[in-house]
Amino acid sequence: MATRRHPTARQARLGAELRRLRDAAGLKATEAAAMLGVSSVQMSQIESGVAGVSEERLRRLAANYACSETELIDALVDMATDRTRGWWEEYRGVLPAAYLDLSELDHHATFRHDVAVIHVPGLFQTEAYARALFSYMNPEFPQSEVEHRVSHRMRRKTVVERPDPIPYETVIHEAALRIRVAGRAAYRAQLARVLELSEAEHITVRVVPFGLDDFAGAGSAMVYLGGAVPHLDTVVRDAPHGTAFIDSAAQLEHFRKLFRRVKAASLGPEQSRDLIHRLTKEL
Numbered sequence: 001m002a003t004r005r006h007p008t009a010r011q012a013r014l015g016a017e018l019r020r021l022r023d024a025a026g027l028k029a030t031e032a033a034a035m036l037g038v039s040s041v042q043m044s045q046i047e048s049g050v051a052g053v054s055e056e057r058l059r060r061l062a063a064n065y066a067c068s069e070t071e072l073i074d075a076l077v078d079m080a081t082d083r084t085r086g087w088w089e090e091y092r093g094v095l096p097a098a099y100l101d102l103s104e105l106d107h108h109a110t111f112r113h114d115v116a117v118i119h120v121p122g123l124f125q126t127e128a129y130a131r132a133l134f135s136y137m138n139p140e141f142p143q144s145e146v147e148h149r150v151s152h153r154m155r156r157k158t159v160v161e162r163p164d165p166i167p168y169e170t171v172i173h174e175a176a177l178r179i180r181v182a183g184r185a186a187y188r189a190q191l192a193r194v195l196e197l198s199e200a201e202h203i204t205v206r207v208v209p210f211g212l213d214d215f216a217g218a219g220s221a222m223v224y225l226g227g228a229v230p231h232l233d234t235v236v237r238d239a240p241h242g243t244a245f246i247d248s249a250a251q252l253e254h255f256r257k258l259f260r261r262v263k264a265a266s267l268g269p270e271q272s273r274d275l276i277h278r279l280t281k282e283l
Helices: 009-025 029-036 040-047 055-064 070-081 087-091 097-108 127-137 143-156 174-178 184-198 249-265 269-281
Strands: 112-116 168-173 203-208 222-225 234-239 242-246
Touching: 009 040, 009 055, 009 070, 009 097, 029 040, 029 055, 055 070, 087 097, 087 143, 097 143, 097 222, 097 234, 097 242, 112 249, 127 143, 127 184, 168 174, 168 249, 174 203, 174 269, 184 203, 184 269, 203 249, 203 269, 222 249, 234 249, 242 249
Parallel strands: 112 168, 168 203
Antiparallel strands: 112 222, 222 234, 234 242
């Protein structure tokens, strides 16, 4: 059984889900290992994402765990047998693993919901905006490092620009639209880009205006990625120690409710476009 030195977030998620199924069945890792005829160490490697698992073994585990959720099992099989080497692999060893993990999650997502409070969502950013952002946040980086991050961010937009784009809904606070991360010309181009994408059928843009009373959601920034089944959804948040990938059932439900709450506080799509138009006229 081949092992991986650094499993991706998707591979680690598969292992974590198998462990959850085992825990729900009330079985020990040693018992699960015996079912597959492997050692406890190998079972631990499977459940940590360090080692893969075949479709036959996965379905055998699910049967012994008395899991009858067919859609979930099929989704886990897809995760286990997927051999996709996407464009993000070009950046392995060049950018932090979290950048690649997010791109892989984007690629497999069934939908994406964002809440952006300080910066324009990454999928909307122009090159000039992203370059100014990365340069300011990482002043010690040589220009080549900044360009790697800009290039990666531009390619991430494939998920909403490809022939079969995923449904994308974003709630942007007016602060993110007003903060001039780059110069006036770049700022104008960035607002124009947001307006252009907001017209796409698969994209919905809503804005939380400054004048809204009783809005305490400034800390609600998130990326919510839909899985093949709701149980496999993932929330991505920036944290002081780096990017956090959240997938526990309780936390997923919390962030679903939070997104609905922020969405309810925002303007509708037409009103949001009107507000962005007004901002462009102020330049």
